[in-house]
Amino acid sequence: MNLPDAFGDLARYYDPLMEHVNYDRWFFTTVALADLAPDNFRHLDAACGTGTLVEKLRKTGWSSVGIDLSEAMVNTGKKKDARLPLAVSDLRTLPFHESMDLVTCLFDSLNFLLAEDEIAQAFRQLHGTLRPGGILYADIITERMVTEHFEGQDWEENNDGFTSRWTSHYDHASGIAESHVRVNTGASSVITERVYPQDVVEAMLRDAGFELLGVFDAESWKAPKKKTTRIDFVAVKQGAPGLKKRFDKVVAQVQEMVYAK
Template identity: 35%
Template sequence: MQRQPFTALAAVYDAIMADVEYDHWADFVLTYARDGGLNEPGRALDLACGTGGFTRELVGGGWAVTGLDFSEAMLVEARGRLPGVPFVQGDLRTFDLGERFELVTCVFDSLNNLLGAEDLGAALRRARAHLVAGGLLAFDVNTRVGVRELWEGDAIEGLAPLPDGEEVHYHWSHHYDAEADVGVVQAFCRVGELEFVETHRERGYDPSDLEPLLAAAGFARWEIVEYPDYAPPTPDAPRVWVFAWAGASA
């Protein structure tokens, strides 16, 4: 019944996440990119792409996208959704594709799954290494407040229809482990007679945590904002977005 994160969940992930506003997130990112000088769609790398929800929006915006994720199960779903897009299995901290992109993205608090500054720093360095001069990295993270107070009532529950006519019943509970300084989600799902649980852990990162890591990764400049108005984050912001520009040299 207990499964590794993002394995059994892959088959029902899109049904449970049907209301995620990937289209609005993509507009938010691509508007910032255009305003910053990336006027023509080029090559994009979508990190922690999962089942390809955000990847699809980038493709729809005219970008030539490569998706990368650690979970092969999630990539199976992504390849079925977007058969013309290259999807690669890889670790955010160590991947090396041997090419560079104008835009690198990593959305839906995926970087919070890296539970230490060393791992997050490694991922930022890998992202920077895959950007052309003047390229843009765009990502979001839950802050420390966001990880502590993930959901009102610390649980979400519902039924979601699946393409084959069945339904997935899900009950996800959250608690904050103060000693480890991480949020823990127990994700229970049931489809017919099949039941499984995945345990997901996230560490929150505030702007003060992110800025030295961005500098050490070699980014020339960055801006940390809130969605959807690009305003400076308030002290109690549960989530922030980061736009970091690569300089002239790696």
């Protein structure tokens, strides 16, 4: 696994580094998925980073909360808004018991778990966190993401008032990708992620007790293809009869709202 705070030095630069990231897509999809949950439902963003999604949803009246392993990420989030309910916690040992109706775990956070049994453990914890009927919306990056955008690459970015230097390596045998990120002349931070095949993740979700509602290419919300770089999974804990039909409507809505050109 990663050292306890892989984002220790990076956290304060995280939001400007991720300025290009399309959080709106995650926001709109999460809002659409809420149609499947009961009224007055509770939402947890698991591995929330600096709380960007939590903040966006709370601005629309949701009572979302977030947890993240990195104290530095949580503190950076709280500097944006001290009222944000973000706490330090580990995906593998969550403090909730059947108290959430919708859980998101996005932007490769699961790839930071470097062994299959850690992901399996996280899925069991996420399952335990949800009330019956609760929905999980999670993503992973694929090997294609790493080979296309990171493997063997070395680049520099001019961010908002600072420069970041990135160097990436990928070990095909282990599926482990390592990126070294250096901001200005500071120390290098090492971000380590592991890629997992889609079928392995699906099997682990089922083993944890989830029923899969949909598996999508995150760029289109259509079936994943060879070229897919990020996969979205939507799963339910004890889905009620009729849920699949309601989910199909949500899929159509997401495709229309998020992906229609």
